[in-house]
Amino acid sequence: xxxxxxxxxxxxxxxxxxxxxxxxxxxxxxxxxxxxxxxxxxxxxxxxxxxxxxxxxxxxxxxxxxxxxxxxxxxxxxxxxxxxxxxxxxxxxxxxxxxxxxxxxxxxxxxxxxxxxxxxxxxxxxxxxxxxxxxxxxxxxxxxxxxxxxxxxxxxxxxxxxxxxxxxxxxxxxxxxxxxxxxxxxxxxxxxxxxxxxxxxxxxxxxxxxxxxxxxxxxxxxxxxxxxxxxxxxxxxxxxxxxxxxxxxxxxxxxxxxxxxxxxxxxxxxxxxxxxxxxxxxxxxxxxxxxxxxxxxxxxxxxxxxxxxxxxxxxxxxxxxxxxxxxxxxxxxxxxxxxxxxxxxxxxxxxxxxxxxxxxxxxxxxxxxxxxxxxxxxxxxxxxxxxxxxxxxxxxxxxxxxxxxxxxxxxxxxxxxxxxxxxxxxxxxxxxxxxxxxxxxxxxxxxxxxxxxxxxxxxxxxxxxxxxxxxxxxxxxxxxxxxxxxxxxxxxxxxxxxxxxxxxxxxxxxxxxxxxxxxxx
Amino acid sequence: xxxxxxxxxxxxxxxxxxxxxxxxxxxxxxxxxxxxxxxxxxxxxxxxxxxxxxxxxxxxxxxxxxxxxxxxxxxxxxxxxxxxxxxxxxxxxxxxxxxxxxxxxxxxxxxxxxxxxxxxxxxxxxxxxxxxxxxxxxxxxxxxxxxxxxxxxxxxxxxxxxxxxxxxxxxxxxxxxxxxxxxxxxxxxxxxxxxxxxxxxxxxxxxxxxxxxxxxxxxxxxxxxxxxxxxxxxxxxxxxxxxxxxxxxxxxxxxxxxxxxxxxxxxxxxxxxxxxxxxxxxxxxxxxxxxxxxxxxxxxxxxxxxxxxxxxxxxxxxxxxxxxxxxxxxxxxxxxxxxxxxxxxxxxxxxxxxxxxxxxxxxxxxxxxxxxxxxx
Numbered sequence: 001x002x003x004x005x006x007x008x009x010x011x012x013x014x015x016x017x018x019x020x021x022x023x024x025x026x027x028x029x030x031x032x033x034x035x036x037x038x039x040x041x042x043x044x045x046x047x048x049x050x051x052x053x054x055x056x057x058x059x060x061x062x063x064x065x066x067x068x069x070x071x072x073x074x075x076x077x078x079x080x081x082x083x084x085x086x087x088x089x090x091x092x093x094x095x096x097x098x099x100x101x102x103x104x105x106x107x108x109x110x111x112x113x114x115x116x117x118x119x120x121x122x123x124x125x126x127x128x129x130x131x132x133x134x135x136x137x138x139x140x141x142x143x144x145x146x147x148x149x150x151x152x153x154x155x156x157x158x159x160x161x162x163x164x165x166x167x168x169x170x171x172x173x174x175x176x177x178x179x180x181x182x183x184x185x186x187x188x189x190x191x192x193x194x195x196x197x198x199x200x201x202x203x204x205x206x207x208x209x210x211x212x213x214x215x216x217x218x219x220x221x222x223x224x225x226x227x228x229x230x231x232x233x234x235x236x237x238x239x240x241x242x243x244x245x246x247x248x249x250x251x252x253x254x255x256x257x258x259x260x261x262x263x264x265x266x267x268x269x270x271x272x273x274x275x276x277x278x279x280x281x282x283x284x285x286x287x288x289x290x291x292x293x294x295x296x297x298x299x300x301x302x303x304x305x306x307x308x309x310x311x312x313x314x315x316x317x318x319x320x321x322x323x324x325x326x327x328x329x330x331x332x333x334x335x336x337x338x339x340x341x342x343x344x345x346x347x348x349x350x351x352x353x354x355x356x357x358x359x360x361x362x363x364x365x366x367x368x369x370x371x372x373x374x375x376x377x378x379x380x381x382x383x384x385x386x387x388x389x390x391x392x393x394x395x396x397x398x399x400x401x402x403x404x405x406x407x408x409x410x411x412x413x414x415x416x417x418x419x420x421x422x423x424x425x426x427x428x429x430x431x432x433x434x435x436x437x438x439x440x441x442x443x444x445x446x447x448x449x450x451x452x453x454x455x456x457x458x459x460x461x462x463x464x465x466x467x468x469x470x471x472x473x474x475x476x477x478x479x480x481x482x483x484x485x486x487x488x489x490x491x492x493x494x495x496x497x498x499x500x501x502x503x504x505x506x507x508x509x510x511x512x513x514x515x516x517x518x519x520x521x
Numbered sequence: 522x523x524x525x526x527x528x529x530x531x532x533x534x535x536x537x538x539x540x541x542x543x544x545x546x547x548x549x550x551x552x553x554x555x556x557x558x559x560x561x562x563x564x565x566x567x568x569x570x571x572x573x574x575x576x577x578x579x580x581x582x583x584x585x586x587x588x589x590x591x592x593x594x595x596x597x598x599x600x601x602x603x604x605x606x607x608x609x610x611x612x613x614x615x616x617x618x619x620x621x622x623x624x625x626x627x628x629x630x631x632x633x634x635x636x637x638x639x640x641x642x643x644x645x646x647x648x649x650x651x652x653x654x655x656x657x658x659x660x661x662x663x664x665x666x667x668x669x670x671x672x673x674x675x676x677x678x679x680x681x682x683x684x685x686x687x688x689x690x691x692x693x694x695x696x697x698x699x700x701x702x703x704x705x706x707x708x709x710x711x712x713x714x715x716x717x718x719x720x721x722x723x724x725x726x727x728x729x730x731x732x733x734x735x736x737x738x739x740x741x742x743x744x745x746x747x748x749x750x751x752x753x754x755x756x757x758x759x760x761x762x763x764x765x766x767x768x769x770x771x772x773x774x775x776x777x778x779x780x781x782x783x784x785x786x787x788x789x790x791x792x793x794x795x796x797x798x799x800x801x802x803x804x805x806x807x808x809x810x811x812x813x814x815x816x817x818x819x820x821x822x823x824x825x826x827x828x829x830x831x832x833x834x835x836x837x838x839x840x841x842x843x844x845x846x847x848x849x850x851x852x853x854x855x856x857x858x859x860x861x862x863x864x865x866x867x868x869x870x871x872x873x874x875x876x877x878x879x880x881x882x883x884x885x886x887x888x889x890x891x892x893x894x895x896x897x
Contacts, residue, residue, distance in 0.1 A: 338829045338841065338873075339860070339862050341830050342829045342842040342860045342861070342862060343860055345829055345842060345858070346592070346858065349593075349594075349858050350593045353566075353570055353591055354594075354597055354598075355573065356569060356570035356572070357567065357570035357573070358569070380830075380831055381831060382829070382830055
């Protein structure tokens with residue numbers, strides 16, 4: 001980053017970048033745009049790069065021990081968590097200038113992405129899915145059987161630009177699985193993924209030889225075709241049209257993990273609604289709403305709040321508004337575009353109109369004297385909005401810190417509203433006191449919600465958990481099972497004597513056939 | 522009290538208001554108060570809303586203070602003064618339009634029991650901007666017939682102007698049939714007009730025209746329509762696809778049909794408004810002057826531009842969120858808040874399209890597609 005006016009928004013191994021044509025594009029807010037240097041990518045380049053990456057992987061990555069790869073990735077993790085390190089400082093400076101998030105928000109995002117990987121976190125992640133940290137090195141004892149794991153030769157990854165750190169864990173999946181990587185960034189956020197790849201290359205040039213992170217225009221048919229023609233595995237984020245196009249073009253049998261449009265929601269049980277608990281509960285909910293200004297799939301758009309608690313859903317909404325006001329002091333919101341603000345104003349106006357002109361149906365269901373809902377909103381701008389509504393329904397809001405609070409009677413009411421659209425939900429933040437929380441979690445798991453988290457923890461998923469309902473590594477792994485030297489005698493099966501022979505229950509025993517196609521949406 | 526349960530007669534006003542005075546603000550120049558008072562009594566959810574706001578309609582004098590109705594409210598409430606039997610079922614009186622284009626899931630309903638004022642508005646604007654020379658031309662509709670799209674305000678409008686101004690309203694080809702493009706009908710009508718040296722009036726959505734031009738280009742075909750031929754194109758399917766750059770549309774009309782930019786007029790309208798806004802390319806050509814930027818705000822409409830953050834009115838020429846006050850909205854609220862961004866200079870409205878080529882935003886997104894695929 002010696003030249004502050006033009007940032008390399010791509011990463012290619014030095015020998016691939018030789019003679020490559022680049023172009024400079026302006027990026028970021030009009031008053032403070034920056035120049036990004038991007039490679040001019042042709043279908044031929046992609047084919048050549050893919051071939052070179054595969055070769056580099058065969059020569060330099062495949063025989064590496066997982067332990068040595070983990071050591072390097074641990075060092076990368078440490079660098080991005082170290083406030084004095086150039087990698088972290090460059091990331092914060094560039095992402096702040098890109099104008100979509102404030103510096104405190106970017107710092108928070110880096111911490112939330114890298115902290116769970118530090119202090120052995122990467123190794124734990126690997127073990128949690130593969131059952132053994134050496135499964136990719138040699139046949140290892142995995143859930144009682146002897147198994148060797150294989151990552152794909154190379155992966156294609158397609159990133160979205162909504163949240164700055166959305167590319168971090170996916171990118172690390174490739175070296176963790178000893179796979180080469182071709183990644184396509186989003187035009188909304190083409191900065192962090194190349195910076196991460198470059199930092200990996202600085203720490204471990206051998207891994208660096210197996211990574212390429214570039215941008216090309218989404219929907220450029222020939223380039224997409226060239227990237228997908230021989231893809232061994234695909235992990236992609238994007239809108240429905242882009243996801244459908246990838247699913248159509250990927251070779252048959254290629255494992256696909258496609259993260260389409262999703263959002264998150266919250267549920268507050270009545271026992272959690274006490275006067276004493278309210279301020280902290282509201283503050284945790286406000287943090288989930290404020291982080292990344294609701295641009296991510298882990299951002300809550302609505303809270304479903306039970307009536308008959310010591311404090312009412314309207315009280316919760318008011319407290320959430322106050323908490324959003326105060327969280328803005330430490331995590332300022334990015335200024336929305338005129339169109340985004342107009343959408344928030346429409347949401348507010350609609351809520352006010354509905355509150356005033358409650359239609360006959362609403363009146364009948366809430367009864368005389370019941371709250372007609374309403375709006376709590378920041379003054380003098382759209383900084384935050386809490387819309388109060390009677391009854392449950394599922395509908396995305398206009399984001400940028402605008403959220404709906406639905407007063408509900410029962411979990412059944414919530415389930416009726418959510419179940420038909422459960423595939424669009426990434427996570428549920430669930431708050432309830434006592435044993436009822438576990439009971440509610442079991443009910444909501446049954447409608448297929450992929451993640452149930454604590455309020456305030458939505459934006460800090462664990463790498464050990466799932467994303468979009470699937471594990472992070474396993475969909476891309478194939479297995480060799482090494483059976484014992486003795487052929488089993490041909491006789492009717494008898495009950496197993498030793499527990500070692502019983503089927504393993506560890507998640508690592510879930511072998512994923514290479515032909516499986518997973519769409520997490 | 523003034524106003525009351527009888528609809529004010531605005532027909533005369535719309536039929537005779539002088540063009541170019543849409544900036545005028547006095548009650549005389551813009552008599553919205555009596556219309557508002559009528560609506561405050563006759564549109565039940567609006568009446569309840571006004572009561573909730575504590576607004577006393579009977580004493581409303583300044584139209585600037587008329588409470589706005591968000592366009593999305595047509596999706597949640599029955600915002601019409603029309604009697605309930607106007608329900609859109611076959612044989613029912615009046616018309617029922619469906620709204621679209623905002624990011625709320627269900628389409629809204631616009632029920633009109635009496636379309637005379639609406640028709641007066643649309644005919645006057647259309648005639649001024651498409652037929653300033655008094656021409657009466659055979660029409661080709663690049664879209665469906667009214668029977669095929671009974672819930673569309675656009676095809677109602679197109680049908681109405683064809684009936685009013687075209688010499689052959691019943692035989693004017695409708696290029697969309699049973700939901701399918703019938704390009705052969707367009708080919709035939711255009712070829713006939715070319716051979717007979719008879720100018721045409723084309724009406725349709727920009728997207729549909731562009732699809733036709735793409736097909737002509739694939740076939741290596743084009744027409745040179747006789748001088749005086751003209752076209753009205755309109756947004757259509759807003760938001761679902763990147764809108765076309767205006768220059769690209771104009772050059773496609775020129776190359777494919779021989780219709781010059783002076784004879785291509787873009788229209789902007791929405792089901793929640795009885796009035797439309799037009800480019801003045803053809804009018805300017807007729808008057809022998811350069812076209813003015815933006816679209817004409819009809820003299821019976823006022824458009825205000827508000828800062829989308831503060832909802833305070835911005836200065837002339839500055840961009841913001843558009844709200845309209847339309848005297849042609851007789852049975853539906855006249856004051857409508859939109860999500861559109863643009864600016865106003867005098868009586869000219871400048872609309873901003875959505876970001877061209879903006880990428881969908883991955884795992885969070887705007888959800889327009891999500892909503893588009895949900896059943897209504």
